[in-house]
Amino acid sequence: MIEIKELVKSYGSTNAVKGINLSIKSGEILGLLGPNGAGKSSTLRILTGYLKSTSGTVSVKGFDVNEHELEVKKLIGYLPESAPLYSEMLVYDYLKYIAELREIHKEKIEQRLKELAELCGIKNVMHKTINSLSKGYKQRVGLAQAMMSDPEILVLDEPTTGLDPNQIVEIRNIIKEIGKRKTVIFSTHILSEAEATCDRIVIINSGKVVADGTPDELKKIMEGDIKIKITLANANNVTEKLKDFEGIDSIEEKEFNDNKEVTIYSTKDIRKELYLYIKNTDWIILNLSLEIKSLENIFRTLTQEEINEK
Amino acid sequence: MKNRSILSIGKKEFLSFFLSPVGYIVIGIYLIVSGWFLFSTIFLTKSVSLRDFFNLMPMILSFMIPALTMKSFAEEYKTGSYEMLGTQPVTTMDIIIGKLLATWLFVIVMILPTLSYPLFLSTLGDLDSGVVLSGYIGALLLSGSFTAIGVFTSTLTQNQIIAFLIGAVICFFLTIIDGMVILLPNFIASIIEYISTGFHFQNISKGILDSRDILYFLSIIFLAVLSTERRLQKK
Numbered sequence: 172m173i174e175i176k177e178l179v180k181s182y183g184s185t186n187a188v189k190g191i192n193l194s195i196k197s198g199e200i201l202g203l204l205g206p207n208g209a210g211k212s213s214t215l216r217i218l219t220g221y222l223k224s225t226s227g228t229v230s231v232k233g234f235d236v237n238e239h240e241l242e243v244k245k246l247i248g249y250l251p252e253s254a255p256l257y258s259e260m261l262v263y264d265y266l267k268y269i270a271e272l273r274e275i276h277k278e279k280i281e282q283r284l285k286e287l288a289e290l291c292g293i294k295n296v297m298h299k300t301i302n303s304l305s306k307g308y309k310q311r312v313g314l315a316q317a318m319m320s321d322p323e324i325l326v327l328d329e330p331t332t333g334l335d336p337n338q339i340v341e342i343r344n345i346i347k348e349i350g351k352r353k354t355v356i357f358s359t360h361i362l363s364e365a366e367a368t369c370d371r372i373v374i375i376n377s378g379k380v381v382a383d384g385t386p387d388e389l390k391k392i393m394e395g396d397i398k399i400k401i402t403l404a405n406a407n408n409v410t411e412k413l414k415d416f417e418g419i420d421s422i423e424e425k426e427f428n429d430n431k432e433v434t435i436y437s438t439k440d441i442r443k444e445l446y447l448y449i450k451n452t453d454w455i456i457l458n459l460s461l462e463i464k465s466l467e468n469i470f471r472t473l474t475q476e477e478i479n480e481k
Numbered sequence: 482m483k484n485r486s487i488l489s490i491g492k493k494e495f496l497s498f499f500l501s502p503v504g505y506i507v508i509g510i511y512l513i514v515s516g517w518f519l520f521s522t523i524f525l526t527k528s529v530s531l532r533d534f535f536n537l538m539p540m541i542l543s544f545m546i547p548a549l550t551m552k553s554f555a556e557e558y559k560t561g562s563y564e565m566l567g568t569q570p571v572t573t574m575d576i577i578i579g580k581l582l583a584t585w586l587f588v589i590v591m592i593l594p595t596l597s598y599p600l601f602l603s604t605l606g607d608l609d610s611g612v613v614l615s616g617y618i619g620a621l622l623l624s625g626s627f628t629a630i631g632v633f634t635s636t637l638t639q640n641q642i643i644a645f646l647i648g649a650v651i652c653f654f655l656t657i658i659d660g661m662v663i664l665l666p667n668f669i670a671s672i673i674e675y676i677s678t679g680f681h682f683q684n685i686s687k688g689i690l691d692s693r694d695i696l697y698f699l700s701i702i703f704l705a706v707l708s709t710e711r712r713l714q715k716k
Contacts (some may be wrong), residue, residue, distance in 0.1 A: 219568045223715035244570040251568075255561035259500040271489035272569040316565065 178227035189378035200350035202365030205375035254313030258302035307338035327357035402458035490579025529606035535686035547648030550631025612688035619685030622698035629705035
């Protein structure tokens with residue numbers, strides 16, 4: 172549905188986007204993830220027709236964003252970062268204005284505003300001025316604006332920034348709800364958010380795609396990095412004795428309150444074998460736990476590596 | 482370009498003047514200033530004409546209109562709302578024309594109460610209605626040109642004050658520049674007279690409706706709109 176090819180965007184001498192290739196299928200909820208300044212917003216702004224790319228092409232349903240600007244804009248509902256609205260207007264007037272620009276039939280406007288007020292939970296603020304609203308409500312008004320013409324694609328730039336945890340959950344639920352019927356692309360720098368809502372995560376760093384896949388796939392990329400933590404009482408020479416144990420890559424041992432804290436790095440889950448081995452010794456197991464590299468770690472490794480390369 | 486979008490944008494922009502006190506303040510100041518200049522001298526000169534009123538009009542409007550247009554794009558840039566407007570399915574031309582027409586209409590609304598001046602004067606003596614009519618046609622064209630210039634200068638910066646100052650300087654300069662021609666050789670003088678708004682407006686307000694003067698104002702509007710479009714082109 173959306174094809175981004177070799178997209179480059181530079182502002183003066185700085186390159187914000189350095190050759191992004193991405194193809195997005197219809198009906199996907201795609202999370203664009205990356206640290207601040209990675210080029211997420213620039214990519215979304217080009218996709219929505221607000222900025223012009225320096226080179227490369229972006230097409231939506233076969234329409235090039237530069238040549239068929241209006242067609243593409245009709246297909247996309249867009250919520251810019253921090254939802255900039257006209258602060259002196261009433262919410263109702265503002266949404267009505269957007270409905271007119273989106274060419275919704277005059278008789279259907281009232282009906283549509285009611286639906287959106289229901290869906291976005293802004294029913295009781297419709298007759299307030301926008302600058303009297305809290306950040307969460309502004310975000311929802313912005314969301315209602317983006318969904319006005321029931322577009323096939325919804326682009327949301329950091330929709331949950333600056334919201335409190337309850338509001339974040341609400342916005343996420345709305346996104347999931349919409350995502351059942353529409354293609355949703357949203358950017359965030361919070362990983363757990365992408366993990367909780369997306370079908371597919373694309374990690375961008377310094378203007379390039381560094382990882383792309385479902386949350387589970389991304390986790391698998393890092394498989395082989397298994398960490399097992401054991402706390403032992405009444406144990407001595409643990410490193411020495413486990414040295415030749417099959418499947419262990421390396422061992423770290425620490426003294427902690429008369430107990431031994433042992434961290435074992437391995438390529439596979441060997442908790443069973445370890446337990447059976449320890450059962451035959453005098454050691455007492457206080458704790459045995461497994462840590463698979465989380466997405467958080469993947470994100471940090473991928474984005475940190477780049478910084479180190481610089 | 483779509484008429485419907487222009488209409489929607491224009492309506493929203495026009496009504497937004499009344500959402501903040503700026504609109505009322507500007508109308509108030511305009512009526513006080515122009516009324517004071519007219520009535521403080523009318524009984525001294527003992528002539529029943531609106532000549533002084535129309536002579537001063539370009540001067541006053543060159544400050545009033547940029548104060549109205551300064552927000553049209555500068556504010557949208559500042560708050561970021563242009564990103565929302567620019568990604569709606571409308572062309573930049575729709576946005577420009579919508580904003581231009583809205584402000585122009587507001588200026589007309591601002592000038593409208595001054596129609597009471599000729600009504601009042603006609604009770605005092607014999608007022609040439611043809612000159613008055615032609616003067617108001619000139620006012621219409623003049624305010625359109627200044628509005629277009631103001632809208633353009635509003636795209637130059639995020640700062641409304643700077644937008645206002647640049648706009649006011651351009652409008653004021655175009656108004657007074659023909660006053661300097663006495664000192665210049667003939668061929669330069671005629672060029673400067675041609676680009677001067679004041680010169681063309683005076684012709685019309687004297688009662689001479691010349692197509693050259695009308696064409697001048699229309700080309701100013703056209704040029705300003707074109708430059709605005711260039712400025713708004715995506716970067």
